[in-house]
Amino acid sequence: MVFYCQRHSYEKTYTTKVVACNPAKLDVVENSKKKKVDCYETTFEDTVMFPEGGGQPDDRGTVDGIPVLRIIRKGGDAVHYLEKPLEVGSLVTQEIDWIRRHDHMQQHTAQHLITAIADSIYGYATTSWYLAESVSYIELDTEEIPDEEISAVEDAVNQRIRDATAVYVKEYDASDTELKEIRTRGLPDDVVGPVRVVTIQDVDANMCCGTHVCNLADIQAIKLLHTEKGKANKTLLFFVAGARVLRYLGECVDRERHMNTLLHSCPSDHLRLVEKKQKDLKSTLRSLKEALKDLAVAEGQKFLAQDPRPKVYFHHRRDGDMNYLGAIINEINDECVLKVLTAGEDNGPGSLLVHGPASLVAQVGPG
Numbered sequence: 001m002v003f004y005c006q007r008h009s010y011e012k013t014y015t016t017k018v019v020a021c022n023p024a025k026l027d028v029v030e031n032s033k034k035k036k037v038d039c040y041e042t043t044f045e046d047t048v049m050f051p052e053g054g055g056q057p058d059d060r061g062t063v064d065g066i067p068v069l070r071i072i073r074k075g076g077d078a079v080h081y082l083e084k085p086l087e088v089g090s091l092v093t094q095e096i097d098w099i100r101r102h103d104h105m106q107q108h109t110a111q112h113l114i115t116a117i118a119d120s121i122y123g124y125a126t127t128s129w130y131l132a133e134s135v136s137y138i139e140l141d142t143e144e145i146p147d148e149e150i151s152a153v154e155d156a157v158n159q160r161i162r163d164a165t166a167v168y169v170k171e172y173d174a175s176d177t178e179l180k181e182i183r184t185r186g187l188p189d190d191v192v193g194p195v196r197v198v199t200i201q202d203v204d205a206n207m208c209c210g211t212h213v214c215n216l217a218d219i220q221a222i223k224l225l226h227t228e229k230g231k232a233n234k235t236l237l238f239f240v241a242g243a244r245v246l247r248y249l250g251e252c253v254d255r256e257r258h259m260n261t262l263l264h265s266c267p268s269d270h271l272r273l274v275e276k277k278q279k280d281l282k283s284t285l286r287s288l289k290e291a292l293k294d295l296a297v298a299e300g301q302k303f304l305a306q307d308p309r310p311k312v313y314f315h316h317r318r319d320g321d322m323n324y325l326g327a328i329i330n331e332i333n334d335e336c337v338l339k340v341l342t343a344g345e346d347n348g349p350g351s352l353l354v355h356g357p358a359s360l361v362a363q364v365g366p367g
C-alpha cells in the first residue's frame with residue numbers, strides 16, 4: 001500500500017477513520033534502558049504519518065491529541081502505537097511533528113543526492129546509510145576517499161541544490177518493465193502494492209518508500225564532514241543537510257567563541273596556539289618529572305641524615321605520584337624502617353605506598 005504521507009509529503013494533518021485499536025505492549029528505550037510500555041496498537045484507513053522504512057525513521061505526532069509513540073509497517077498496514085485508545089469507526093485527526101519529519105525528508109533526499117553524485121563521478125556505490133539524530137552517514141563501497149574527492153562531491157551536490165532541481169515520485173505496477181532500468185536499493189522486503197520511484201531530475205531515479213523534499217532547494221545545503229573506516233573495505237561518509245547545517249555551524253561558532261575566551265585569540269590562531277600549548281605542556285611535564293625525582297632523592301637524604309634514625313617515616317606530597325614515592329623508598333633503601341608515603345589532593349583520590357618490615361606493613365597497609 002502507498003500511504004497518504006508518501007503521496008503528500010508536505011501535508012501535516014489528515015482526517016481519517018480508525019479501523020482497529022487493541023491493547024499492546026511496546027518496547028521502548030528510556031535512559032539507555034529497555035522497557036515495555038502499555039499502549040494501543042491502532043490502524044487507520046490511511047495515514048499522514050510515515051511508518052519506518054527505507055532507512056527513514058518513523059514519524060511522531062498526535063491523533064486527536066493523543067501522542068503516537070511509534071509507527072511500524074506490518075505487511076500493507078501502518079501500525080500506530082498510541083498512549084490512549086481510540087474508538088473504532090470514529091473520525092480522527094492526525095497531526096505530525098513537522099520539524100522532525102521535514103528534517104528526515106531533508107536528510108533522506110540528501111542521501112539520494114550524495115549517493116547518486118558519488119556514484120556518477122567516482123563510481124562509489126552506496127551499500128547502506130544511517131539517518132542518525134544529529135549526524136548521518138552513507139557507507140560507500142571503497143577503501144578510502146581522498147579529501148579532494150569529498151570536496152568535489154560536496155561542490156556537485158550543492159550545485160544541484162542551487163539549481164533548484166526538481167524531485168518527483170512516480171508509482172509503477174510491480175510487473176512494469178520500466179522498473180528493470182531503476183535501482184532497487186532501499187526498498188523494504190515487506191513492501192506491498194505499487195512500487196514508488198523517486199527521481200531527482202537529470203540526476204537519479206531510485207525505488208524508495210520514504211518521504212522526500214519536492215525540490216532540492218528545500219534541502220538548503222549539504223555539508224560533508226569526515227570519513228571513517230567501515231566494515232570490509234567500506235568507508236563511512238558523514239554529512240549534515242538542511243536545517244542541521246545551520247545548527248551544526250551554530251554549535252561550531254559557540255565552541256569557537258569559548259575558545260576565543262580560553263585562548264585570548266581569534267579563531268585563525270586557535271590551531272597554532274593549541275599545538276604550542278600541547279608542546280609547552282609536554283615539556284613542563286618532563287621538567288616536573290625531573291624535579292620530583294630530584295626532590296625524592298633530597299627527601300630520602302634528609303631522612304637518612306637524622307641521628308638516631310627513626311624507625312618510622314611519614315611523608316605526603318600533594319603533587320607527587322607513585323614514581324615520586326617509589327624514588328624516596330629507593331633512596332632510603334633501609335628494610336628496617338617502616339615508610340608510609342602518600343600523594344594526592346587532600347580530599348581527592350591519591351596514592352599510598354607502605355614499605356618496610358612485613359609484620360608492620362601488614363598492620364598499616366590496606367586489607
Ligand SMILES: [Zn+2]
Binds near residue numbers: 109112210211212
Ligand atoms: Zn528515499
